[in-house]
Amino acid sequence: MAVQQRYLFGTKGQRLFPWLLLLPGLGFYLLIGVGPSLATIVYSFTDATGIKGFPINWVGFENYDDFLFQGARSSDNLDALKRTLIFMALVTTIQFAIGLLMAVLVNQKLRGRLMFRTLFFVPVILGVAVQGLMWKLFLRPGGGPMNDIFGWLGLESQFLAGSNAFYWVIVVQIWANAGFTMVIFLAGMQTIPADLYEAAAVDGARGWQLFRNITWPQLTPAINTNFLLNIVGSLQAWMLFLVLTGYKNGTQVLGYVVYAEAFGGTGTGSFRQGYAAAASVVLFLLVLVLGMAANFVVARRERKYMS
Amino acid sequence: MSVVAEALSDTVHSDDGGAKRRRILRKVVSYTILVLFAAFYVGPLLILVAASMKSLPEFFKNPTGLPDSLNFQNFADAWELASFPKFMLNSLIYTTVATALFVIMSIFVAFPIARGYVKGASALLTLYVVALFLPPALIPQFQLILNLGLYNTRQGYILLFLINPIGLIILVNYIKSIPRELDESAAVDGCGYFRFVFSILIPLIRPAIATVTVIHAIGIWNELILATVYLTNDDLYPITRGLIVFEGVYGSDWPKLAAAVLMLMLPMLVLYMFLQRFIISGLTSGAVKG
Numbered sequence: 001m002a003v004q005q006r007y008l009f010g011t012k013g014q015r016l017f018p019w020l021l022l023l024p025g026l027g028f029y030l031l032i033g034v035g036p037s038l039a040t041i042v043y044s045f046t047d048a049t050g051i052k053g054f055p056i057n058w059v060g061f062e063n064y065d066d067f068l069f070q071g072a073r074s075s076d077n078l079d080a081l082k083r084t085l086i087f088m089a090l091v092t093t094i095q096f097a098i099g100l101l102m103a104v105l106v107n108q109k110l111r112g113r114l115m116f117r118t119l120f121f122v123p124v125i126l127g128v129a130v131q132g133l134m135w136k137l138f139l140r141p142g143g144g145p146m147n148d149i150f151g152w153l154g155l156e157s158q159f160l161a162g163s164n165a166f167y168w169v170i171v172v173q174i175w176a177n178a179g180f181t182m183v184i185f186l187a188g189m190q191t192i193p194a195d196l197y198e199a200a201a202v203d204g205a206r207g208w209q210l211f212r213n214i215t216w217p218q219l220t221p222a223i224n225t226n227f228l229l230n231i232v233g234s235l236q237a238w239m240l241f242l243v244l245t246g247y248k249n250g251t252q253v254l255g256y257v258v259y260a261e262a263f264g265g266t267g268t269g270s271f272r273q274g275y276a277a278a279a280s281v282v283l284f285l286l287v288l289v290l291g292m293a294a295n296f297v298v299a300r301r302e303r304k305y306m307s
Numbered sequence: 308m309s310v311v312a313e314a315l316s317d318t319v320h321s322d323d324g325g326a327k328r329r330r331i332l333r334k335v336v337s338y339t340i341l342v343l344f345a346a347f348y349v350g351p352l353l354i355l356v357a358a359s360m361k362s363l364p365e366f367f368k369n370p371t372g373l374p375d376s377l378n379f380q381n382f383a384d385a386w387e388l389a390s391f392p393k394f395m396l397n398s399l400i401y402t403t404v405a406t407a408l409f410v411i412m413s414i415f416v417a418f419p420i421a422r423g424y425v426k427g428a429s430a431l432l433t434l435y436v437v438a439l440f441l442p443p444a445l446i447p448q449f450q451l452i453l454n455l456g457l458y459n460t461r462q463g464y465i466l467l468f469l470i471n472p473i474g475l476i477i478l479v480n481y482i483k484s485i486p487r488e489l490d491e492s493a494a495v496d497g498c499g500y501f502r503f504v505f506s507i508l509i510p511l512i513r514p515a516i517a518t519v520t521v522i523h524a525i526g527i528w529n530e531l532i533l534a535t536v537y538l539t540n541d542d543l544y545p546i547t548r549g550l551i552v553f554e555g556v557y558g559s560d561w562p563k564l565a566a567a568v569l570m571l572m573l574p575m576l577v578l579y580m581f582l583q584r585f586i587i588s589g590l591t592s593g594a595v596k597g
Contacts, residue, residue: 005423005424009503010494010500014500018415018418018419018425021501021504022416022425025469025475026416028412028469029434032444032451032466032469033438033472035444035451036444036445037443037444038442039447040444040445040446043447048446048450050449050450052454052458105337106341108337110337110338110341116345119345121587122348122576123348125529125575125578125579125586126572127525127528128531129529129547129551129571130529130571134355135351136554137564137568138354138355143367145351145354145371149371175347180591183591207329242531242532243551259445259532262446263535273446277446
């Protein structure tokens with residue numbers, strides 16, 4: 001934590017310099033960051049639209065009621081909520097497992113390990129537009145690379161145009177972010193002292209036993225970080241859906257619903273920003289509750305392994 | 308005695324042989340899995356490169372294989388049709404202006420917080436940490452920009468990128484590692500606050516500045532959603548938005564689209580090759596600390 005220190009650069013008027021120079025950065029942060037964040041909760045109780053000059057009225061819990069229980073699209077919204085949870089569960093577990101496997105593999109003294117590391121991390125820096133379009137081409141139905149590969153295997157799929165589109169987006173999501181999970185695991189592995197392994201090897205432990213008894217417990221901080229980040233990140237992820245499938249029933253997740261309702265992406269041309277703000281508060285609460293539950297699990301693990 | 312020694316050396320020897328076999332087996336298994344993963348990662352990229360060199364009929368006939376010839380016509384076409392120079396320039400403007408402003412302002416926020424030169428420094432730092440636990444700002448932010456009359460303007464778009472709590476926390480942590488004696492001796496020599504930050508502090512925290520610059524710039528360069536929400540005039544589109552619009556119009560012309568995607572990727576890949584260390588540390592340090 002920052003501790004109050006004696007100011008060294010002059011007296012009186014000059015003491016104001018740090019404040020004056022700090023204000024622009026802090027001001028913008030409050031104006032476009034924290035302020036709007038908190039205002040989201042206020043907006044969720046209004047009938048705001050995205051149209052300038054339109055009056056904004058207080059409507060109480062109407063948006064929430066409309067979104068979850070009464071509205072014409074409330075059952076779609078509950079489906080989206082369910083889908084968000086499925087998305088989270090699948091992405092979190094698979095990305096965690098793949099990232100861990102990658103990290104274990106490239107943490108060995110193998111030739112080319114740096115090349116593999118670089119390669120697995122590349123998608124992380126590309127951004128959704130590139131990630132999405134790249135896979136859209138790869139997954140082109142009826143005559144595309146993946147279609148060919150499926151053909152060789154005697155399989156058939158409409159990919160992003162078919163009924164499994166949701167699961168193909170999960171594949172792309174994991175492809176795009178597993179490298180990030182890997183790097184965090186790698187950073188954790190590099191802090192494990194080598195003599196732990198040497199001592200265990202002298203005792204005759206090897207392979208799986210080393211992983212089970214040394215790597216896994218010692219990796220606790222990285223495991224916890226990845227676990228939390230994957231949960232929170234996958235609950236909020238939706239942009240690949242925008243590029244890969246567009247807004248259509250059967251694939252949309254909560255984050256996409258918020259965006260589409262707020263900015264006319266539902267195809268109805270309406271900007272229901274109060275309603276969308278309520279949806280984003282619902283999503284936020286979901287992230288908060290699941291994040292805190294995950295944190296509870298993580299804290300217990302930490303007590304078990306780190307004490 | 309010699310029997311014992313022989314027996315000992317024997318067991319050691321045979322144990323070595325077993326260990327060697329296991330090592331080789333492990334290597335084979337490791338490489339097999341790594342190559343499979345690598346195929347999953349390189350595959351889409353190679354297909355993209357191959358597709359970008361095919362003519363449309365050739366692509367429909369043979370979407371997966373190698374192109375008949377090295378043909379860069381699609382790149383030239385996409386460059387023209389997608390208004391790439393215009394969008395690229397916009398992206399460059401947004402990225403450099405917003406990053407430069409953000410980094411300079413943040414140094415002046417981070418330094419007094421790290422040193423405790425302003426009252427309530429801890430509370431200020433907390434204000435940045437809790438940002439990660441607040442609801443998304445998207446909708447009120449939109450109303451704000453709209454009411455400021457900055458909707459669909461370059462200034463308004465840049466304004467959105469002047470904050471990055473994780474970047475600020477990285478700077479604060481790094482500045483804390485710079486010894487305070489430095490401030491003292493500079494102050495004794497009569498160095499002012501502003502000059503100290505510019506000519507002494509900034510050169511010393513270059514690694515942190517590089518990290519923050521790189522992650523902030525990558526974020527802006529890749530941004531698609533805010534560009535979709537805030538910009539409707541195609542003279543103002545950054546390249547990501549331009550690419551999605553191009554897809555909407557020429558989406559069935561896959562080779563041209565592939566060429567356009569590659570052109571958007573290229574600057575990022577080059578940057579990644581040179582700045583890998585900063586990029587990886589920057590993108591993950593927020594996560595590890597938080």
